Amino acid sequence: MIVRSDRSLGVLRLRFQGTDALDTLVAAQVKAEALDLILGDADVVVDLSGIAFMDSTGVGVLVSLFKAARRNGRNVRFAGITPGVRLVLEVIKLDRIFELYPDAASAAAAFKGVPRPPAACG
Amino acid sequence: MTHAPQSSPDGHEPLRSLEAEIQELGRVHDVALDMIERSHDLDGLLDRILDEYEVRLRDLPGQALGEGYGALSPAAAGKLRALVMFAAEAAALKQKAAVAGELRSRAGALAEANASLALALTDAEAARRELDGVLAALDAGILILGPDGAVRHANPAGRRIAAGGAEGVDRPSIAFLDHVPRGADAEVRLGGDDGDSRLLTVARRDLDGGDGCEVVLLSDITRRSREIEERHRMEKLSEILRALSVLSHKINNPLTSLLGRAQMLKAMAGTDPKVLKSAAVIEESATRIAELIRELARVVKEGRQEAVEKVLNIETPSGPEGGAR
Numbered sequence: 001m002i003v004r005s006d007r008s009l010g011v012l013r014l015r016f017q018g019t020d021a022l023d024t025l026v027a028a029q030v031k032a033e034a035l036d037l038i039l040g041d042a043d044v045v046v047d048l049s050g051i052a053f054m055d056s057t058g059v060g061v062l063v064s065l066f067k068a069a070r071r072n073g074r075n076v077r078f079a080g081i082t083p084g085v086r087l088v089l090e091v092i093k094l095d096r097i098f099e100l101y102p103d104a105a106s107a108a109a110a111f112k113g114v115p116r117p118p119a120a121c122g
Numbered sequence: 123m124t125h126a127p128q129s130s131p132d133g134h135e136p137l138r139s140l141e142a143e144i145q146e147l148g149r150v151h152d153v154a155l156d157m158i159e160r161s162h163d164l165d166g167l168l169d170r171i172l173d174e175y176e177v178r179l180r181d182l183p184g185q186a187l188g189e190g191y192g193a194l195s196p197a198a199a200g201k202l203r204a205l206v207m208f209a210a211e212a213a214a215l216k217q218k219a220a221v222a223g224e225l226r227s228r229a230g231a232l233a234e235a236n237a238s239l240a241l242a243l244t245d246a247e248a249a250r251r252e253l254d255g256v257l258a259a260l261d262a263g264i265l266i267l268g269p270d271g272a273v274r275h276a277n278p279a280g281r282r283i284a285a286g287g288a289e290g291v292d293r294p295s296i297a298f299l300d301h302v303p304r305g306a307d308a309e310v311r312l313g314g315d316d317g318d319s320r321l322l323t324v325a326r327r328d329l330d331g332g333d334g335c336e337v338v339l340l341s342d343i344t345r346r347s348r349e350i351e352e353r354h355r356m357e358k359l360s361e362i363l364r365a366l367s368v369l370s371h372k373i374n375n376p377l378t379s380l381l382g383r384a385q386m387l388k389a390m391a392g393t394d395p396k397v398l399k400s401a402a403v404i405e406e407s408a409t410r411i412a413e414l415i416r417e418l419a420r421v422v423k424e425g426r427q428e429a430v431e432k433v434l435n436i437e438t439p440s441g442p443e444g445g446a447r
Contacts, residue, residue, distance in 0.1 A: 055185055056183065067176070070172075097209055
């Protein structure tokens, strides 16, 4: 189990244990575990504070998590961005699409009063 | 890792590369058209971009993404560049939409405020018309005086009472206010003591928040005052009539006895001229008193005010409204 989770005040927080890289070696497992946890009943904070390296597959995982939450009408925030992760997100401009926060607490606090995206029909 | 052009055994590699480039151009074109179509649907646009990210990242498994995509093949770097361009456009659209949304929100709030204001003005205008109607219907006069004592506003009754029936109200016509201190109540008689005089009640009050302005309440109590006087007079007259009625009864019995005794005296006097004359004087006086008593009794019975006044020699007050009734 790589993905750990906890819930607080209607926010699901995901963090990663046992790896400091989100790459092709762990991406499939991370994606499967995380998608199992995103049930659509809570907004999501993805805590990347333990991730120092991320390749294109890891980025694909983040995009998939983001899409999964949006499909259920939930918002996703990414927190604890390390310099290595930030560089990758900036290079492919995902920093302009994802909402990035310095830590999980501020990301969770930012959900208050934020309108939810429309849930996908069908 | 370098990505030098590779040759294929069948020699068709350049053709495949060209085909891939054409496919990529077509895809970029499709995505661009999609983005244009969804430019007013930010959620749809974001979904479209995310789909594109997912597809293109899946095509580049395990690639390190650094500055300038240095580690990627030219084709992969090209795919990412197109993706980055889409993301940048989507982000710019999102920002514009946020600004436009804020402007729409402010415009909506402004329109709502304007509508509320218009409604409040309509209500205020209706309330003012109602108030004007009430003020016009009041018998009491209301004057609004400025700090200099000039009349600023007056309701119809106020104009009528203050000007003595004339339409306009000017300072000289309300000179009687000089006799009423600010904040005081008073009765003021106008026009001397003759029958044309008028009696007014005057109340002067400071107008709350009126910067020295005041409101004057006027009431013409001339008629009511005369009616009260007349009622008092009638009550007094009624009391007199009742007393006269009692007195008539009380006088009548001894008077009858007196007349009977005078007649008996005349019969017993024989030819004594002195006695006969005295008896005749007594009888004549008693008869006159009896007639007077009867006349009073008749008047009392009929309740005729003029006759009572004539009999009792009471003067009736004169004046246009103060006549006898």
